[in-house]
Amino acid sequence: MGLRQELSAFLTALEAAQDPPAFDGLAVPPLLLPSGESGRLDMLAEALGLSAFEQTVLALGLAQELFPIQTRTLAGAVMGWDGDVMAATLTPYACMQWLEDADPAAFVEDAPLFRSGTMRFGSGLTGDASMRTLSVAPGVLLFVQGLDGVDPDLSGVAAELENHATLSDSQSRLLEQGRKHLSRGPQERGVLLYGLHAEDMRALGGLLLSDYGRVLHVDVAALASRPAGDIGAAVQALGREGRLKNRCVLVDATRDIPEGQSLDNLTQQLLSEATGPVALMAPSPLPVSTTRALLPLEVLPPTPAEQRAQWAASLGVSEEQPLLVQLGDQFRLSLDRIGVLAREARLSLPGNASQAARAERAWDTARTANRRLMGTLAERVDARASWDDLILPPSEAGVLRQIAAHVRHRSQVYEQLGMARPGRGRALTALFSGPSGTGKTLSAEVLATDLNLDLYRIDLSSTVSKYIGETEKNLRRIFDAADKGGCILLFDEADSVFGKRGEVRDSNDRYANIQVNYLLQRLETFNGLAVLTTNLESSMDVAFMRRIHFVLNFRAPQPAERERLWRLAFPAALDTTDVDFGALAQADVSGGNIRSIAMNAVFMAVSRNENLSQELVTEALHLEYRKLGRLVL
Known part of the structure; x- marks a missing residue:
């Protein structure tokens, strides 16, 4: 017999045992308690240690859920509220009046029925504890009916x-x-x-x-x-x-x-x-x-070699595929996650796709998956700049290429050649310092394009919070998402966090040091490239500088470099024969200013329906001077 049939028989026995008009607290004859689907009520009673009285109370609670009208009618008769089905509900008072061997201790908060949350108290019609309503937890109702889903x-x-x-x-x-x-x-x-x-x-x-x-x-x-x-x-x-x-x-x-x-x-x-x-x-x-x-x-993530083997097996390609080395090295994914992304990559390609095509699609799939993780935690920069767009002295350009080489070949150096530092992570941190507009962000974009990675900008001055612990939370969310791989982190205004620290005078200084220490720790364990920018390297804390792998100082461009920047600032399709780039190169402005001036000059030419000329560019240059607060003669 199922639970509904058992409860129906239970209520019928209760109803037969009483004469509602003349009911005067007479005890109900012994009842056959329901056992539930596959004996689940018996199992529940044994697990919770319920007495016979508590089992009967639970049976009434279940009956109220499955046969609400019949149960409330009976409860109303017990409480003298005949006909008022809405007011008549199961309460401790009704149970005490209704059932044999009633035990008031069964209705205290620490009793088995209520300590386990099997039954619950609700608000009653009066303020008396004995008039509180009783109900069965939804999960218990599902369980005794044979359903095993999560509560x-x-x-x-x-x-x-x-x-x-x-x-x-x-x-x-x-x-x-x-x-x-x-x-x-x-x-x-x-x-x-x-x-x-x-x-x-x-x-x-x-x-x-x-x-x-x-x-x-x-x-x-x-x-x-x-x-x-x-x-x-x-x-x-x-x-x-x-x-x-x-x-x-x-x-x-x-x-x-x-x-x-x-x-x-x-x-x-x-x-x-x-x-x-x-x-x-x-x-x-x-x-x-x-x-x-x-x-x-x-618990450590799989090693790059283990990830590489999983990529190869899941993609059906040789482990010797060059891009697989970088896949295993650049991303930190569980072996199951690699299997899911590899299947996604293979399904998006024709069955006869080459091994190289599968590896390239897997790379793109892993990058896209990481974008979903990063979400709105940081600003993704649309990096399209290439090495040709970068105007730097040969020594500085050489440092940038060395950074790219470290990212691209670290697996070979650390694993195959055994150069890994014991107890140290695989992090790579670079500091770009120099005045605004000298190419710090553009250089990070070039690295992202060259390495086929996403670039995310984090403004440290806005990430730092005045509330205790919030800065660490903000940084943890960023690093936890970025650590899956596929991206470069660009921290703007690093000196807002890593500025030189004085002695600790109050709690604010102490918590500021905690923030710095946490960021240093996460930078050391980060699996990718982190680039930090500052306008003034000398303001950086010494303890932080010891952890930097590359430092690149960006200075204002010289005349020869400025001339190249001027020529690159205008699109190739634009006629620039009337522009004297040599004369413009004498103006002491940064690369960022040059791009702004060029943009304004082109807008002037279009709005006036004129050809681009030296006069228009000079006019735009003077506007830029005023913006910078310089004197224009």
Whole structure:
């Protein structure tokens, strides 16, 4: 007999046992309690330790959900509200009057029915505690009907993991360590996974816990965004998921939580409510307050060689493909993510596409995927400039080409030739200093074009927040997204953060130093190229300068360089025979000013329906002088 049939018979027995007009608190004869689909009510009662009275109260709550009119009619008879179906609802008072062996202790907040969130109190018609309404949690109602989906109270917070991840060699070794640790007592133990790559930690944690049952991935940031009452209901639902459905919990604390919430408090609640083995993932080893024995394991991403092998296997190409070396080196992706992107790349090409075409499409696919991650965290610069657009002295141009060579060949140098520095990352940091308009941003664009990478500009002066901890959060979001690869980070106004530090006089100085230290740490572990710009190199902190790999000082262009800049400033299709570039080169302006002057001169010519001439360019030059505050004679 199904749950509905059992509850219908249960209500019929209740109705037959009473004569509503003359009801005077007479006890109901013993009733046959429903057992639910496949005995799930019995399972729930055993898991929560419910008494016979509490089981009967729960049965009434379920009946109220499935047979609301009949149940309310009976409740109304008990409470003397015959005919008022809307007012008659299940309350502690009705249960105490209605049922045998009534136990008032069953309705306190810490009683099994309510501590687990199986039943809930609502507002009553009066202020009396005994008149509060009673209802069954939606997840419990679904469970006793045979449905095993994730509890509705966990919607948007938890999702079931598919445990078919592919791990790297180092991650497989961590998996074995975690299994050995949990095998000594999964109820009292757990694993703390930490690192900068949530996808790898999620894959490892899912596989580790899948030995003990289905795995729920719980997002602490999503939980923290809920109202306080909803947080409690979600934590209770998580406990029921473990007790009733044998689900293990992977607590994800990698994202920032809203201000005012305590990460330690939330993780402590989740870990204490979980009934089986747990895993916690975080960017760093969290000092969690828990009675469980947590084994800390640092999860590193697959090595460039492992990524390269996965790309080759998924694309069906040889590992000797030149672009595969850069794919494995430039991007930091999980092996499963590589498989997904490779399939996407292959599906977008004809079946007979060459190996080189597959590798090129995979590169573009990985870059596009990273753009989705970066979103609005930084401004993507439409980099189209090439080496021909750059006018620099040979020595400075040589430094730029050396930077490009480091990015392009670091895998060969670090891995194949064994030049990797022990304990140091693969980061590459360059500092571009010099006055505005001298080519700092243009040089970064040239590097991005040459390396086929996206360029993202971050204004450090706007990223720094006056609120404690917000600067680190802003930077963490940027670096976490950019670390997947495929981009160059351009930090404007680096001296706003890395300016020379004095002694710590107050809390503001102390937190400013924390911001600098955090940015230095992330720069050292960043997998790509970071370019920082400043108008004055001498203002930079010494500790920061020690971590810079390349320093490029941009000076104002000399006359010969300015003449080349003037010639490049006008499109080739424009007739410039009346322009004296040699004379213009004598004007002491930067390359950025020259481009602005050229643009204004062309607009003047078009608006006046005239040919471009020396007079128009000179007029535009004088306008630029006024903008710069210079005297025009």
